[in-house]
Amino acid sequence: DTGVSQDPRHKITKRGQNVTFRCDPISEHNRLYWYRQTLGQGPEFLTYFQNEAQLEKSRLLSDRFSAERPKGSFSTLEIQRTEQGDSAMYLCASSLGVAGGYNEQFFGPGTRLTVL
Amino acid sequence: GQSLEQPSEVTAVEGAIVQINCTYQTSGFYGLSWYQQHDGGAPTFLSYNALDGLEETGRFSSFLSRSDSYGYLLLQELQMKDSASYFCAPGGAGSYQLTFGKGTKLSVIP
Numbered sequence: 001d002t003g004v005s006q007d008p009r010h011k012i013t014k015r016g017q018n019v020t021f022r023c024d025p026i027s028e029h030n031r032l033y034w035y036r037q038t039l040g041q042g043p044e045f046l047t048y049f050q051n052e053a054q055l056e057k058s059r060l061l062s063d064r065f066s067a068e069r070p071k072g073s074f075s076t077l078e079i080q081r082t083e084q085g086d087s088a089m090y091l092c093a094s095s096l097g098v099a100g101g102y103n104e105q106f107f108g109p110g111t112r113l114t115v116l
Numbered sequence: 117g118q119s120l121e122q123p124s125e126v127t128a129v130e131g132a133i134v135q136i137n138c139t140y141q142t143s144g145f146y147g148l149s150w151y152q153q154h155d156g157g158a159p160t161f162l163s164y165n166a167l168d169g170l171e172e173t174g175r176f177s178s179f180l181s182r183s184d185s186y187g188y189l190l191l192q193e194l195q196m197k198d199s200a201s202y203f204c205a206p207g208g209a210g211s212y213q214l215t216f217g218k219g220t221k222l223s224v225i226p
Contacts, residue, residue, distance in 0.1 A: 045215065
């Protein structure tokens with residue numbers, strides 16, 4: 001399977017704990033995005049990388065959230081001191097950066113986080 | 117600011133045609149994307165309009181009017197498997213993030 005993969009698929013943690021999620025994009029894609037989705041809502045943009053550079057961050061992304069893409073390939077999203085409000089599906093997407101053209105985003109299956 | 121409006125739910129009969137409307141207000145509008153998401157699944161790309169007019173892809177078509185900040189997704193020959201949520205997502209110029217609304221939940225009934 002050469003699509004976007006995410007690990008783990010499910011994570012249950014206690015409030016106050018730190019969690020880290022991993023995303024492996026489609027290999028030739030240089031752009032990577034993180035979104036968060038709660039029940040009944042559409043995905044909300046969190047952050048975006050072009051290669052290893054984090055170019056955009058949503059105002060939704062509090063200081064407890066940090067994302068990295070150290071070698072321009074896989075990415076990690078860490079949430080520190082989790083809160084119950086962090087419970088959501090965390091989606092990763094990737095796209096091929098074509099200048100001047102549309103860049104369809106391919107989404108991974110998501111990591112469902114439950115904070116108890 | 118940004119705003120996005122779609123009907124929350126639509127029900128249609130198998131074999132029929134359904135239109136899902138989307139009105140948006142966003143700064144630096146670049147184009148309008150449509151994504152489909154089945155319950156428990158990941159969003160998947162359906163269509164994109166950068167220019168005014170109709171784009172057709174098989175049973176699905178998407179329309180954009182930039183002057184009216186309006187677009188729609190047209191699904192023809194509905195099948196049961198089309199039951200899903202559909203999101204319009206405007207993209208801003210210079211930014212690659214998509215802005216998703218709450219989406220439209222389509223239920224196809226026999």
